[in-house]
Structure formats: structure tokens, C-alpha cells
Amino acid sequence: MSTHHCSRVRADGRHLRVADEVFHVRGVTYGGFAARRDGAAFPEHAVLKRDLVAIAEAGLTTVRTYDPVPDDFLDLAGELSLRVLAGLHHHDWRMEPRAGRAARRRVRDAGRQAVDAALESYAGDPRILALVVGNEYPCDVVRLHGAGAVADGLADLVSRCHAGDPELLVTYGNFPTTEFLDVEGQDLVCYNVFLDEAPRLRAYLRHLRVVAGDRPLVVGELGVPALVHGETAQAASLAAQLPIVDETGCAGATVFSWTDEWSVAGKPVQGWGFGLTDTARRPRPGLEVVSRWAAAGLADLRPAWPRVSVLVCAYNAEKTIDECLASLLRCGYPDFEVLVCDDGSTDRTAEIAARYPFRLLSLPHAGLSCARNAGLDAATGEIIAYLDSDAACHPDWLHHLVLSFDDARVAATGGPNLPCPGAGIVERAVALSPGAPTEVLIGDDRAEHVPGCNMAYRREALRAVGGFRPAYTAAGDDVDVCWKLLDEGRQIAFAGAAQVYHHRRDTVTGYLRQQRGYGRAERMLSGAHPHRFNRLGQARWSGFVYGGARIAARMLRPVVYHGYAGTAPYQPVARRRAEAAAQYGGVLLPLTLPPVVAGLLIMPVSSWALPVVATAVVAVLGYALLVATTLAVPDGEPRPVALRLLVAALHVLQPFVRLWGRLRGRPLSGPPPQGSTWSGDRLTWLRLLEDDLRARRCAVRRSSPFSTWDVAATVGPFLTARIVTAVLWRWQPAHRVRWSLRLTLPLLLAVLSVLAVVDLAVAAAGAGAAGVALGCEALLLGRRVRAGLAHTTRQVAPTASPRRASGEPT
Numbered sequence: 001m002s003t004h005h006c007s008r009v010r011a012d013g014r015h016l017r018v019a020d021e022v023f024h025v026r027g028v029t030y031g032g033f034a035a036r037r038d039g040a041a042f043p044e045h046a047v048l049k050r051d052l053v054a055i056a057e058a059g060l061t062t063v064r065t066y067d068p069v070p071d072d073f074l075d076l077a078g079e080l081s082l083r084v085l086a087g088l089h090h091h092d093w094r095m096e097p098r099a100g101r102a103a104r105r106r107v108r109d110a111g112r113q114a115v116d117a118a119l120e121s122y123a124g125d126p127r128i129l130a131l132v133v134g135n136e137y138p139c140d141v142v143r144l145h146g147a148g149a150v151a152d153g154l155a156d157l158v159s160r161c162h163a164g165d166p167e168l169l170v171t172y173g174n175f176p177t178t179e180f181l182d183v184e185g186q187d188l189v190c191y192n193v194f195l196d197e198a199p200r201l202r203a204y205l206r207h208l209r210v211v212a213g214d215r216p217l218v219v220g221e222l223g224v225p226a227l228v229h230g231e232t233a234q235a236a237s238l239a240a241q242l243p244i245v246d247e248t249g250c251a252g253a254t255v256f257s258w259t260d261e262w263s264v265a266g267k268p269v270q271g272w273g274f275g276l277t278d279t280a281r282r283p284r285p286g287l288e289v290v291s292r293w294a295a296a297g298l299a300d301l302r303p304a305w306p307r308v309s310v311l312v313c314a315y316n317a318e319k320t321i322d323e324c325l326a327s328l329l330r331c332g333y334p335d336f337e338v339l340v341c342d343d344g345s346t347d348r349t350a351e352i353a354a355r356y357p358f359r360l361l362s363l364p365h366a367g368l369s370c371a372r373n374a375g376l377d378a379a380t381g382e383i384i385a386y387l388d389s390d391a392a393c394h395p396d397w398l399h400h401l402v403l404s405f406d407d408a409r410v411a412a413t414g415g416p417n418l419p420c421p422g423a424g425i426v427e428r429a430v431a432l433s434p435g436a437p438t439e440v441l442i443g444d445d446r447a448e449h450v451p452g453c454n455m456a457y458r459r460e461a462l463r464a465v466g467g468f469r470p471a472y473t474a475a476g477d478d479v480d481v482c483w484k485l486l487d488e489g490r491q492i493a494f495a496g497a498a499q500v501y502h503h504r505r506d507t508v509t510g511y512l513r514q515q516r517g518y519g520r521a522e523r524m525l526s527g528a529h530p531h532r533f534n535r536l537g538q539a540r541w542s543g544f545v546y547g548g549a550r551i552a553a554r555m556l557r558p559v560v561y562h563g564y565a566g567t568a569p570y571q572p573v574a575r576r577r578a579e580a581a582a583q584y585g586g587v588l589l590p591l592t593l594p595p596v597v598a599g600l601l602i603m604p605v606s607s608w609a610l611p612v613v614a615t616a617v618v619a620v621l622g623y624a625l626l627v628a629t630t631l632a633v634p635d636g637e638p639r640p641v642a643l644r645l646l647v648a649a650l651h652v653l654q655p656f657v658r659l660w661g662r663l664r665g666r667p668l669s670g671p672p673p674q675g676s677t678w679s680g681d682r683l684t685w686l687r688l689l690e691d692d693l694r695a696r697r698c699a700v701r702r703s704s705p706f707s708t709w710d711v712a713a714t715v716g717p718f719l720t721a722r723i724v725t726a727v728l729w730r731w732q733p734a735h736r737v738r739w740s741l742r743l744t745l746p747l748l749l750a751v752l753s754v755l756a757v758v759d760l761a762v763a764a765a766g767a768g769a770a771g772v773a774l775g776c777e778a779l780l781l782g783r784r785v786r787a788g789l790a791h792t793t794r795q796v797a798p799t800a801s802p803r804r805a806s807g808e809p810t
Contacts, residue, residue: 007019007126008167009023009083009126009130009169010167010169011169011187011188011215011216012216012394013216013394013416013418013501014214014215014216014217014249014418014496014497015251015394015396015497015499016216016251016252022394023061023251024061024246024251024297025061025083025085025218025251025252025253025254026059026062026253026293027063027083027252027253027254027255028060028062028063028254028255028276029063029065029254029257029258030051030055030063030064030258031065031066031263032066032262032263032264033261033262034263035266040067040073041066041067041263042065042067042069042073043261045072048072048073048076049076051258051259051281052080052082053076054281056081056082058287058290058291058294059291059294060082060290060294061081061082061083061294062082062085062129062252062254063084063085063258064084064085064132064220064254065084065085065086065087066089066135067087067088067089068086068088068117068118071121074121074127077127078127082127083128084129085130085132085218085220086118086129086130086131086132087132087173088111088114088118088131088132088133088134090113090114091106091107092110092134092137093107093137093142093150093153094137094141099144099145099149103145104145104149104153107153111133111134111153111157112157115131115157115160115164116160116164118131118161119161119165122165122168123168128168130169130170130171130187130188130190131161131168131171132171132172132190133154133158133170133172134154134157134172134173135172135173135192135220136173136174136175136178139177139178139562139566139567140566142181147178147180147181148557151183151184154172154181154186155183155184155185155186157170158170158172158185158186159635162185162636166636169187169188170185170186170187171183171186171190171218172186172190173190173192173220174191175191175193176204176569176570176571177568177569177570177571178571179191179211179571179573180558180560180573185635186215187215187216188215188217188251189211189215189218190218190219190220191218191219191220192219192220192221192222193208194222194223194256195222196237196241198244201241202247202248203444204570205248205250206248206444206445209248209444209496209497210441210496211572211573214418214499217249217250217251218250218252218253219245219250219253219254220253220254221255222241222245222255223256223257223274224237224238224274224286225272226273226275226284226286227272227273228271228272228273231284231285231286232285234284234285235284235285235286235288235289238255238286238290238293239289242255242289243293243296243301246296246297246298246301247301247403248496249400249495249496249498250497255290256274257274257275257276258276258277259278260274260275260277260278260279262274262275276290298332298399298400299332301399301403302402302403305334306335306381306382306383307336307337307380307381308333308336308337308382308384308385308401308402308456309336309337309338309339309375309381309385309459310336310338310339310385310386310398311375311376311379311384311385311386311387312324312328312341312353312386312387312388312389313341313343313368313371313372313375313386313388314341314342314349314353314371315342315343315345315365315368315371315389316345316346316349317345317349317390318345318348319390320389320503321349321352321353321389323392324387324389324392324393325340325352325353325356327395328356328393329356331393331395331398332395332399333397333402336381336398337358337359337379337380337381338356338358338359339358339360339361339375339378340353340358340360340361341361341363341372341374341375342360342361342362342363343363343365343368343370344365345365349389350362359378361378366470367470367473367474368452368472368474368475368477369469369470369471369473369477370468370470372386372467372477373467376462376467381459382458382459383402383405383456383457383458384457384458384459384462385398385401385455385456386452386453386454386456387454388452388453388454388500388502390453390502391453391454391500391501391502391503392420392501393499393500394497394498394499394500396498397498397499397500398498400415400495400497400498401413401414401415401456402456404493404494404495405458405493406493407491407493409489409490409491410458410490410491410492411457411462411492412450412457412458412462412482412492412493413450413455413456413457413492413494414439414450414454414455414456414492414493414494414498415450415494415495415496415499415500416438416498416499416500417437417438417454417499417500417501418499418501418502419501419502419504420501420502420503423503424506425642425643425646426508426646427503427505427506428637428643429643429647430505430506430650432631432647433511433654434654434655435654436504437451437452437502438451439451439494440541441494445493445495445496446491446493447492447493447494448482448492448541449482449492450478450494451478452477452478453500453502455478461485462481465481465485465488468480468481469528469668471524472521474521475514475517475518475520475521476518476521476522476524479521479525479539480525480528480529483532508650511654512657515654515661516657516660516664517661518658518661519657519660519661519663519664520661520662521661521665522539522661522665523661523663523664523665523666523667524666524667524668525539525667525668527666527668527790527791528668530696530787530791531695556576558573558575558576559574559575559576560572560573560574561573589623589652589655590656592616592619593616593656594772594776595612595613595615595616596612596613596616612765623652624648624649624651624652625648627644627647627648627651627652628644628645631643631647631648667787667790682725682726682727682733685733685793686711686725688792689711689725689788690702690711692788692791693711693713693784693785696784696787696788697715697784698713698714698784698785699713699714699715700712701714708724709722709723709724709738710724710725711725713785713788714742714781715777715780715784716773716780716781717744717777718741718742718774718777719742719774719777719781720740721738721739721781721782721785722738722740723735723737723738723789724736724737733793735789735793737785737789739778745770745774748770
């Protein structure tokens with residue numbers, strides 16, 4: 001074999017690679033066959049050699065088998081530079097009529113013996129692309145034995161393979177009926193998918209790209225039976241299906257199958273004719289289609305590609321920008337330019353960037369948004385792609401980004417950002433902690449937000465919304481642009497294979513500063529986009545946030561759509577309880593703060609304080625313990641205990657730090673509406689204000705004919721905000737807010753005064769709790785009233801008109 005074929009195939013995030021080159025699986029399935037004279041379930045050596053030579057001559061790189069491969073097969077594969085996706089054959093769940101502990105033990109022992117035998121033959125062998133530890137366990141069998149038991153049994157085999165050969169790729173051959181079966185630890189995700197219609201196949205493969213997460217997705221089987229539909233139809237269907245495999249970001253496929261000679265349990269299967277050749281090995285037209293696909297690449301998916309401008313915005317990035325720019329040199333996209341926007345760095349960033357054949361924009365330090373806008377003004381591409389200076393892109397990154405602009409309504413797109421391999425323990429812990437920049441998906445290929453480290457826009461769409469707002473100096477500008485595009489009716493795509501490796505913060509203080517900045521950005525966004533935030537001041541996402549650690553994933557099994565009696569042909573996960581637990585834990589954790597503060601304040605005078613404080617502290621520590629004990633530590637982690645403790649600490653600290661950032665931030669006002677023609681009608685303003693406050697979940701009351709205020713708003717039992725409005729000279733709107741106490745508060749104070757005579761400690765505790773509640777209510781009501789006034793005032797902001805220009809009074 002050549003040096004290239006002496007290297008093992010490795011997982012590279014959502015792709016595969018050999019050495020430094022991208023590896024696309026271009027393969028066929030081979031078997032099963034009736035046993036030959038030496039007992040191996042393969043043809044005799046002469047037939048085997050002819051088949052493998054013909055497969056290699058067709059330009060294919062991979063052969064998938066369903067049984068352990070004999071030595072002569074491996075030798076021939078090595079000579080022909082073919083990789084083998086090798087299957088196992090052992091006593092499995094399909095052969096156990098009764099569920100129970102004994103059945104689980106028999107299946108486990110048989111699987112372990114098969115794995116050990118395979119490791120004796122395959123360990124360290126570069127000819128083996130991956131080991132497939134099982135294939136298509138039927139849904140009713142999985143339901144009989146329990147999805148958890150089957151998934152854990154397969155995960156045990158995966159772990160055993162890694163223990164015997166840490167670099168061996170391992171997978172399970174799944175299919176749509178058991179899509180919910182998630183095998184922990186598998187290196188790549190393999191699905192057998194038979195969908196003849198191209199639109200349905202495209203949609204389902206995009207869905208599987210999301211299901212696979214940060215692992216490569218390989219289509220283990222696809223094909224068309226020639227004896228059912230005809231040889232011409234088989235070729236036409238394969239010509240439509242195979243490009244979709246590449247377009248949707250799969251790492252490749254193995255076509256079912258090489259030959260019509262096909263046996264199950266030693267008995268030939270007839271009447272289907274899935275083979276690219278018949279039983280006499282005569283080629284069908286489909287073989288030529290597959291051969292053309294094997295020779296093609298991503299660039300062949302489109303006759304022409306639009307020009308792309310890649311903008312790398314950097315500030316004091318000397319540690320990472322070299323890796324970033326080097327990755328762009330490896331991009332295979334046919335027409336792109338790179339602009340490095342140096343935001344006034346004081347280190348060697350500009351010096352390093354000058355070594356590369358890219359344009360360097362030396363800018364005064366003004367923040368991330370200004371750097372992004374400067375790059376936009378200087379760019380010449382039809383599509384503007386942004387890559388952070390601490391990220392490195394995959395060679396196929398730009399191809400997949402551009403492919404996702406498949407609809408004229410799509411104005412923006414983005415891809416996943418994966419943690420960098422080989423990072424230090426703090427960076428590894430941060431990657432498993434909440435708050436990472438990540439996509440928010442509202443569909444398999446549509447998003448509500450894509451992170452700024454990996455995003456792209458149509459140039460005209462980005463300019464139409466005014467680019468990035470300079471007030472967002474470090475974070476929030478990408479969310480602001482995404483929301484403005486959605487508000488205009490545009491769409492945001494998501495390209496699941498357009499991956500970048502993105503460095504997380506490598507110090508705890510750096511991570512906490514980042515989270516505080518994110519909290520401040522959320523507060524700023526709440527003013528510009530008030531309709532997208534809830535009553536607690538948190539962003540109200542329509543989609544799902546992926547990423548971070550799952551809490552208690554083994555205990556909280558996902559909710560699965562099975563259909564009646566488990567007969568649905570597609571059985572996806574409807575909801576992952578583990579992801580919800582992580583998200584709700586971060587939301588609820590700050591709620592322990594008020595009881596602790598109140599308890600500490602009244603502890604000197606009341607014995608009730610200690611249990612309150614202790615309960616809150618125990619809740620926080622219990623959450624940390626849950627995270628530490630249920631964290632799914634990656635295989636090969638050198639310091640698992642330290643990683644668990646650090647991740648648990650970050651899970652506890654992050655919600656409080658982010659809340660502090662939100663409290664310290666100030667909401668931004670949104671841009672004034674275009675073409676406002678308000679003529680000074682104050683009643684129109686009041687109606688807008690009432691509707692806005694109700695949308696913010698305030699109780700709104702109009703004034704009586706005898707009131708000195710216009711609108712009153714409340715959110716709790718203690719306070720009322722009474723708003724007075726006016727229209728000033730030159731049609732300028734003005735307002736004043738008067739705060740008043742509701743009758744509830746004096747009544748509560750009276751009750752506490754009476755209670756103090758009976759038990760001073762209990763009264764003090766009640767007073768402390770009431771004080772905390774009053775403070776929280778004042779903070780919440782004030783924020784909503786200010787936001788409502790700011791929003792409606794912008795809606796009626798004056799623009800030029802003859803009366804206003806002349807200064808005519810009302």
C-alpha cells in the first residue's frame with residue numbers, strides 16, 4: 001500500500017480524514033454470502049479477487065461486509081487500496097425469545113467474544129475503516145428487550161473495542177425504525193436508508209445530520225432493486241440519490257449492493273436484484289452511475305459557485321490566528337477572498353496575518369461589530385462569511401455554507417462550532433458547560449440563530465438591515481442581525497457539515513467574564529427586541545438549543561415517537577429529557593439566591609433563617625453533585641475526576657454570573673421605524689403603550705376622568721407604576737412615571753406588626769421576605785415599564801413634516 005493507505009481513517013468532527021486529507025466514503029456492500037469451503041461467509045478466492053478488482057477499477061474506496069473478513073480478503077483490499085467497513089456475526093437480540101437478565105447476559109457474552117476475535121485480527125490495521133458491532137435490530141425486538149438494554153449492550157461493545165484499540169472507529173448499523181437507538185461512544189453514525197424519492201431522501205438525511213450530532217454520518221445502505229423497478233430506473237434513482245448524500249453533509253455512503261448473489265442464513269435471496277452486477281457479475285447501468293459519483297467531489301454539485309468573502313475579525317489574537325488562516329489556505333472552494341480585519345491589536349496579530357496571501361485591514365480599536373462592518377464595506381463577494389480568529393475551518397466549510405443557500409428566502413446561514421481537539425482541561429470543561437455559542441434550530445436545516453464564529457450572509461440582505469450595530473462591542477450583534485432578518489420574513493439556514501473547530505476559554509476567569517458579557521448583551525438585546533424576551537429577562541427562543549452536557553442522560557431516557565404498537569416506519573426522539581434538565585437547571589439555580597440573602601439578613605434574630613439558607617445551599621450542591629456524577633466523560637479522558645468537578649463548578653457559577661451581567665447591563669433602544677408619520681395623536685401613543693405593556697405581561701389599567709395619570713401598570717401585589725404622557729414643542733413625546741404603593745403592602749405591614757407581638761423572629765423573617773419580594777417586583781416592573789415606553793416612543797418618533805419644520809405648536 002502507499003503511504004496514504006497505510007494511515008488509518010480517523011473521525012474529524014463531522015467528517016472523516018486520512019492523514020491531512022478529507023476522506024469521503026465511496027463504497028458498496030458485499031454479502032452476505034453462503035459459506036465457502038473454509039467456513040468464511042464469502043465467495044471462493046478467485047471470485048473474491050475478481051470482485052474486489054472490479055470494485056477498485058470502478059473508483060470505489062470502501063467495501064462494507066456483514067461478517068468478519070478472512071485474511072485473503074484483507075490482503076486483497078490492501079493491495080487494491082480499499083478500506084473495509086467490517087461487520088460482526090454473533091448471537092444477538094434477534095435470537096432471544098424471552099427478555100430478561102439471562103438473555104442480556106447471553107447477548108453480552110456472545111458480543112464480547114466476537115469483539116475480542118475481531119480485535120485479534122483487526123487491531124491496528126489501517127485497512128479497517130470501522131467495525132460495525134450490529135446491524136438493524138428490528139423495532140419490535142428492541143421494544144421487547146428494552147431500548148435502554150439494547151443501547152447499553154451496544155455501548156458496552158463499543159467501549160470494549162476502544163479498550164482493545166483506542167484508534168479503531170466503531171459504529172452500529174441503524175435504520176429509521178429504531179432511530180431513537182443512540183449508541184453512546186460510537187465514533188461515527190451509520191444509517192441504512194432506502195428512499196427512492198429525492199426530496200424525501202434530502203429531508204431525511206438533513207434530519208439524520210442533526211441526529212448524528214458532532215460525529216460523521218455515513219449512509220450504510222442505499223439502493224434500488226433492479227428486478228422490481230428495472231435497470232434503467234435503478235440507474236436514474238442512484239444518479240439522483242448519490243449527490244444528495246454529499247449535498248447534505250454525509251461522510252459518504254455504501255451502495256447496496258455489489259452483486260445479486262445475496263444470502264441470509266445461508267439461503268439465497270431472489271427476486272429483488274439490488275446488485276450493481278447480476279449473479280454472473282455482469283454490470284448494470286447503475287454501476288457506471290456509481291463510478292461517476294466515486295470520481296466526483298463537492299465542487300461537481302454545482303455548475304457555478306458564487307464568490308465568497310471570508311472575513312476574519314481579530315483583536316490580540318496572536319495565539320490562534322495562525323491556525324485560523326492556515327485552515328483557510330486548505331479550503332477547496334473555487335472562488336473566495338479572505339480579509340483579516342485587525343481591530344487595533346497591540347500584539348503580533350497583524351504581523352502574523354501579513355505572512356498570508358490575504359488582505360489585511362488595519363483598523364482603530366472600536367469593537368467587534370465595527371470590525372465586521374468594515375470588512376463588509378471592503379468585501380467583493382456575493383456571500384459574506386465570518387470566521388472567528390480563534391476558529392479553524394474544515395476544507396469543505398465554504399462548499400457546505402454556500403449549498404445551504406438553496407432557497408431565495410434564505411438570507412443567512414451558519415454551521416456548528418466544535419471544541420478543539422487536544423485542548424487543556426479547562427477548555428475541555430468549558431466545552432461541556434452551559435453558555436457556549438451555539439445554533440438555535442427550528443428545523444433540521446433552519447435556525448433562529450447561528451453563532452458569530454461561523455456564519456454567512458447574502459451581502460444584500462446584511463446591508464438591508466444595516467449590518468452590525470456598533471453598540472454591541474463583544475457579543476449580541478449576531479443575535480441582533482438574525483432577529484432583524486427573521487422579523488423581515490427572511491430565513492436562516494443551517495449547514496450541519498460546515499464545521500469549524502472553535503477554541504473555548506482556557507481559564508475559569510476568562511469563561512466567567514465571557515458569560516458576564518453574554519448576560520450584558522442579553523440585557524441590551526431585550527430593549528431592541530422586547531418581544532423576544534420572557535418575564536425573567538431571558539431570551540424566548542422558538543427552537544432548540546443544542547450543545548453542552550446532558551444531565552443524567554442514562555436515567556432520563558428520551559421521549560420517543562413509536563406510533564401505534566411501535567409500527568411507525570420512522571421513530572425519532574421527540575424530546576430529550578437530559579437536555580431539558582440541563583437547561584432548566586441553569587434557569588432555576590439563580591432562584592435560590594433570594595432565600596439565601598433573606599436568610600442571612602434575618603439570621604441574627606430568627607431561628608427560621610438557618611433551615612431556609614441550608615435548604616437553598618443543599619439544592620445548589622445537589623445540582624452540582626448531579627452534574628458531576630452523571631456527566632458523560634469522553635473515552636480516553638486523562639483526568640476524569642478533575643473534569644467532573646470542574647464542569648460541576650462551572651454549571652453552578654455560570655447562571656449566577658450571567659444573571660449578574662444582565663442586571664448590570666442596560667437595554668438598547670431599537671432603531672426608529674422607517675417612515676414614521678406620527679402627527680402628535682397622544683391617544684394613539686397610549687393605545688400602543690397599553691398593548692405593549694400587556695404583551696410584557698403587565699396588568700394595565702386606564703385612568704378615570706378624575707385621575708392625574710394616563711395608564712397604570714402592575715406586575716405584583718405591592719407597587720403600581722402610573723404613567724403620565726405629553727406632547728412637547730415640535731411634536732416631541734414625553735412621559736413621567738410615578739410610583740405608588742398598593743394597599744396590599746400596608747396591610748402586610750400591619751399583619752407583621754401584630755405578629756411581632758407574638759413571635760418577633762417570625763415577624764422579622766416575614767419582613768425580610770417581603771423586602772426581597774418588594775425589591776424584585778420593583779426591579780421587574782421598572783424594567784418592563786421603561787422598555788415599553790422606549791419601544792412605543794420609537795414607534796411615534798417624529799420625522800420631518802411641514803408643521804414640525806416650521807415649529808408650529810400643537
